[in-house]
Amino acid sequence: LDLNCFRAVIFYTENICSERTILTPLKGDVSGFLARPKAFTPERVHITPVKQTDRPQGDPWTPTANLKMLISAASPDIRDREMKKSLFRPIENEKDATFDTCQFDNIDDCTADEFEKQRPSRKLKSLGLLCQKFLALYPDYPISTEKTTISLDEVAANLGVERRRIYDIVNVLESLLLVSRVAKNQYCWHGRHKLSQTLETLHNMGKRQRYGEQMAQIQEKELKSRDPRKDGCLSEPHEELTDDLELDRKDKSLRIMSQKFVMLFLVSKTKIVTLDVAAKILIEESQDASDQSKFKTKVRRLYDIANVLTSLGLIKKIHVTEERGRKPAFKWIGPGDFRSSSDNGSAVFEERLDTGPQLASCGKQKMARHSSFNVIPTTTVIQRRVNSAPSSPHQAKGRCELPAVSALNYSTAVPSFGHPLPKTDLLYSALYPNGVMRCPPTVSTGLLTQPTDSAPFSTQSSLVYFSSLPPSPIFMVCGKGAPQSAYPRVEGPRSPTYTEAEAHLKSGVLKRILIEEQEQEKEQTSKKQKIDKAHPGLNGLNFLVPASHAGSGLALSPSRLASVAVPCVVLPSTALSSFPVIGGTLPGNDTGSVNLKISSAHFLFGAQPVVSSRSPDRPACQDIPAAYTGNLQPEPDSSCGADNPKSPESMGRSFVFPRMHHEVS
DNA sequence: TAATCCCGCCACCTT
C-alpha cells in the first residue's frame, strides 16, 4: 500500500511537471525505462530493434521519463484511470536494472558505431528477463480492491518490446490466472493470491490426465529404445486417455500448453520434467506426433513457457544425468505439494502459507469443496450458458478460453480468507448441495462481472462473508422467483465466453470432467427440487451476491443487471452495517453510489446468524431469521422469472447504496 | 553440436 501511495505521488509529481511533454504514442517505441533516449536517439543499438519512429529528443532520462511519455501517450481517460491505479511505474527489478545499466554504461563508453555490430547480448532480450521486468511492474499480492489494468500497448512500450512478446508472457500468466483478459489489449492483473489454488487444481487435473503415468511410460520407453523420439509418439498405453479426451487440435494454445506443462511438474514425483518428455506428452495429446518438426516446435514453445515460469519462480533450470549424458530439464520449485490426493480426486489441501497471508487456515471445508473444484467449475459455466435465457450483449467478452481457467475461478473463496464454511445452515445446503460450494462463483461470474475478470474476486467475497462472520447473517440474497431458474445458479447472459469455454472443454482435457460434472449437475438439480419443495419461501433463490470486495470485483452496470433481469437485492443486516453491500462504481457513475434498479424482486435478508446445527440435508428455513422477506414489486410475483427480462427503464425501483470500500462503509 | 529462443511473418479473429 505504501508503495502504491509512493508511486501515486511520483506519478502525480511527474504529471504536473510534464505539461510540456506532448508525445505521440509510438508503436514499438523503445524509449522505455532501460533506454537512454538522450544518448541514443535513432540508432538505439540496444533493446529490441523494433520498428520505431522518432523518439522525442532532449528528455532527460529519469526513472519517470518514460512515465511521461506513457502518460501523454495515453488517452485522457486512460490517463485518469491509470492515474488512479498507479499503473505506471518504473521497473524496479533491481537485478535487471543493474544488469541493464551496466549494459548501457558500456554502451556509453563505446561509440555507437562500435557497438552497432556488437548487438546486445541475447540474454538482455530474453523472454525470461522480459517477464521479470513485466512482473516487477505489478505486486505479487495486490490489494484485492485495487484492480490493476494492464494495457498491452503500454507495457510493451514500457518494456521496449513488441507487443508480440507481451502476448507470450501474458498467455502463460493467464494460464495460471495471474492475469485475465478483460478486453482487447487489456488485461487485468490478479497477482498470486490464487496461485496456490490454481496449482492445486492443475495438479488434480494432471492426475486425471494421468500425466504422471504417461511420463513414467515415456521415460521407461526411453530406457529401452534409445531414441525417445522415434518410438511411437502415438503410444498405445494412452488409448484410454485419448479416447477419453477426444483430442482436438485446440491444444496448441500456449495457454493450454502452459497449463499442461505445469501439470506435468505437479504430478511428477521428482518434480522434474525434461522438455522432450513434456513435448512428447503434449504432442501425443494432439495426436500429431511422430513428426520431428512438430516436436521441435513444441519444444520451442515449451522454452517460452519455461522462461516465464522460471521468472515466476515456479521452476528452475537444471540438468539431469542420464546414460546418454546430461540432459536439460526443469525442476519445480514453486509451491504445491498437493500429493495426498485420494483416488476420487478430493485432495487434502496441504498448502502452506506460502501463497500469501490470507491463506491461513483452510481446513476441511476446503477439502469438501475441493473434490469438485476441479470438476465443476468448467461445466458450471457451460451449464449456465445452456440454461441461461438472458441474452443481452455481453459488453466485455472476456474470454474464458481455458476450461481450466474457468474452473480455477472457483478457487478463491475460502482459502483467501481462511474461514470454514458453515456446513449446516440452510443456505449452505441450498447453495452448496453436496457440501460443495458452487453457486456464488457462478453467480458472480455470469451475472455481475465478466467471467474471467472479476469473478475471482467477487466469488471470493461472497463465500467469505457468508462463512466467516461470526454472527454471519445472510446479508444478501437474490432470487429470481423463477422455479425454472437454474439452481442454485443464476441465469447468466449468454456470452461468447461460454461458447469458447465450452469449445475448449470439449476439445480435450476436460471432456471427462465435463461428463462428471454433468452428472453432478443432475444430482444437484434433484436435490434442489427437494429443497425448494420443503422451503417454498426460498424457492427461486438463486444466488448470493458478494458483498465484500465489491469495489474490486463487481462491475455492476444497470443495463447489465437489467439485461439479466436481476430481480432482487438484499440489504445488509445490522450486523453487517459496517460492511459493504455492493460496492464498486458503475461505469460512468463516479458519484460513489451504486444504483440498482430492481424489479419484481423476491428478496430476503436477515440479521441473525444463519448457521445452525441442522444438517445440510435438512435445511431449515426458520434458521434464517429474515428481517424481511418479500417482493419488491407492488404486484407480488407479477413479473418474476427469467422469462421476464426488463429493460432498465421498466425496471422497478432504484436503490442507491452508499458507496463502500473495502473495509470502510 | 546441441540447446536456446529471438524475431517477426502472417493467418485468423475482433472490432
Added chain:
DNA sequence: AAGGTGGCGGGATTA
C-alpha cells in the same frame, strides 16, 4: 478494413 492475437518456424546465439 484495420487492428488485435498468437501459431509458427527460420536461423542466430549460447552453452
